[in-house]
Amino acid sequence: MTSLALKNLKKSFGPVEVIRDVDLTIEDGEFIVFVGPSGCGKSTLLRMIAGLEDITSGELVIDGRTMNDVPASKRGVAMVFQSYALYPHLTVRDNMGFGLKVRKVKPDEMRQRVDEAAATLKLDALMQRYPRELSGGQRQRVAIGRAIVGHPQVFLFDEPLSNLDAELRVHMRAEIASLHNRLSNTMIYVTHDQIEAMTLADRIVVLRDGRIEQVGTPRELYASPANVFVAQFIGSPKMNIFPASGLAANLSGQDFDLKAADQLGIRPEHLQIVPQGEGLLQGRVSVSEYTGAGSLLHIDVEGAGTFLVVQEGQVAADHGEPIGLSFSNENLHLFDAAGLAIQNL
Known part of the structure; x- marks a missing residue:
C-alpha cells in the first residue's frame, strides 16, 4: 500500500491557471474520490499524479519519493480511463497482458498475473473473446484487469463509468468497491457524479475552479458542508x-x-x-x-x-x-x- 502527498500543486496552461495551490494527503489504502463540476480540474489533477501532465510548481510525493520528474511508467500507478481503449484485434487475454508483453515479462509470469486478475474480476469465461463480443461493463472490467496485472501501488480511475447505462453503473460501482476491499490498494477516482462519490469514497475531495473546497467523509460533507457550493453539490436533490x-x-x-x-x-x-x-x-x-x-x-x-x-x-x-x-x-x-x-x- 502507498501514501501520497500533494504539496501546493499548481498547473498552468500558458497564462491560464487550472490547478491552484492544492494540498492533500492520501493515506495508505484509502479510496479517495475527486468530485466537482465539469472544468473544475479534477481530471487534470489526476493526470498530474499519473505523470501525463507536467507539474507547473509544487511537489508530488508517492510513498516518500518526490515524483515531479519521474516518468509515468516509473511511478507505480495504473490508470483506467473513461474510454476502454481496448485493442479490437486482440482477445481479452491478450488485451490484459499486452502491457506486460511490452515490458518483456516472462510468459509464465504473464499468464499467472492475467489469470489472477481474471479470477478477481470474474472474467475467466471471457478470455478468448474479442472486445466486440463484450458488453460495456465487461469491457470496463477488462480495462481494469489490464491495470491490475501491472501490480501498481496506486489505481487511478478517470470517470470509468461515464459510458455505461444506469443499471451497469450501479453494478460496476459495486464491482469497484469490492475490488478495493479485496486488493486494499490506494485508489483515486474522478467523477462528476456525487452519488458515485458518496457510495464509493472513504473521503471525498470537492473541487471548484482548480481549488479544494472541502475534504471529508461522505457523512461529514453531507452533514457539515463548509460552504454553499459544497452544500448544494453534495446531496440529491440539492440543498x-x-x-x-x-x-x-x-x-x-x-x-x-x-x-x-x-x-x-x-x-x-x-x-x-x-x-x-x-x-x-x-x-x-x-x-x-x-x-x-x-x-x-x-x-x-x-x-x-x-x-x-x-x-x-x-x-x-x-x-x-x-x-x-x-x-x-x-x-x-x-x-x-x-x-x-x-x-x-
Whole structure:
C-alpha cells in the first residue's frame, strides 16, 4: 500500500491557471474520490499524479519519493480511463497482458498475473473473446484487469463509468468497491457524479475552479458542508438555499436567531409537509414529480422562493395545493455573505 502527498500543486496552461495551490494527503489504502463540476480540474489533477501532465510548481510525493520528474511508467500507478481503449484485434487475454508483453515479462509470469486478475474480476469465461463480443461493463472490467496485472501501488480511475447505462453503473460501482476491499490498494477516482462519490469514497475531495473546497467523509460533507457550493453539490436533490432575510419574516415568533446569517439552507429530505396553517412556513405546490418511491415537490413560499421537498409514499400533494412546511432546528444550515458555513443551530 502507498501514501501520497500533494504539496501546493499548481498547473498552468500558458497564462491560464487550472490547478491552484492544492494540498492533500492520501493515506495508505484509502479510496479517495475527486468530485466537482465539469472544468473544475479534477481530471487534470489526476493526470498530474499519473505523470501525463507536467507539474507547473509544487511537489508530488508517492510513498516518500518526490515524483515531479519521474516518468509515468516509473511511478507505480495504473490508470483506467473513461474510454476502454481496448485493442479490437486482440482477445481479452491478450488485451490484459499486452502491457506486460511490452515490458518483456516472462510468459509464465504473464499468464499467472492475467489469470489472477481474471479470477478477481470474474472474467475467466471471457478470455478468448474479442472486445466486440463484450458488453460495456465487461469491457470496463477488462480495462481494469489490464491495470491490475501491472501490480501498481496506486489505481487511478478517470470517470470509468461515464459510458455505461444506469443499471451497469450501479453494478460496476459495486464491482469497484469490492475490488478495493479485496486488493486494499490506494485508489483515486474522478467523477462528476456525487452519488458515485458518496457510495464509493472513504473521503471525498470537492473541487471548484482548480481549488479544494472541502475534504471529508461522505457523512461529514453531507452533514457539515463548509460552504454553499459544497452544500448544494453534495446531496440529491440539492440543498435549498435562500436569503435569510426572506425567511426571517416567515419565521417570526420562532426560536431562531438568523441575525448572523446572510443565507440559510435546508435539505429537501429534512422538510416535513403539514396541513395548511401549521408548521413554520406556508406555501403552495407548483410542481409535483413522481419518482417511484415518492415524489419531489416544488413549493413556492412567498418572500423566500421555491423549496424542493421530498415526500415519501404513493400519495403526493397536488398541483396548486396550499400546504405548510416544518423542520427541526438541527437541520437548518447558516451561511455568511461569502457563502461560508457559520454553524448549525
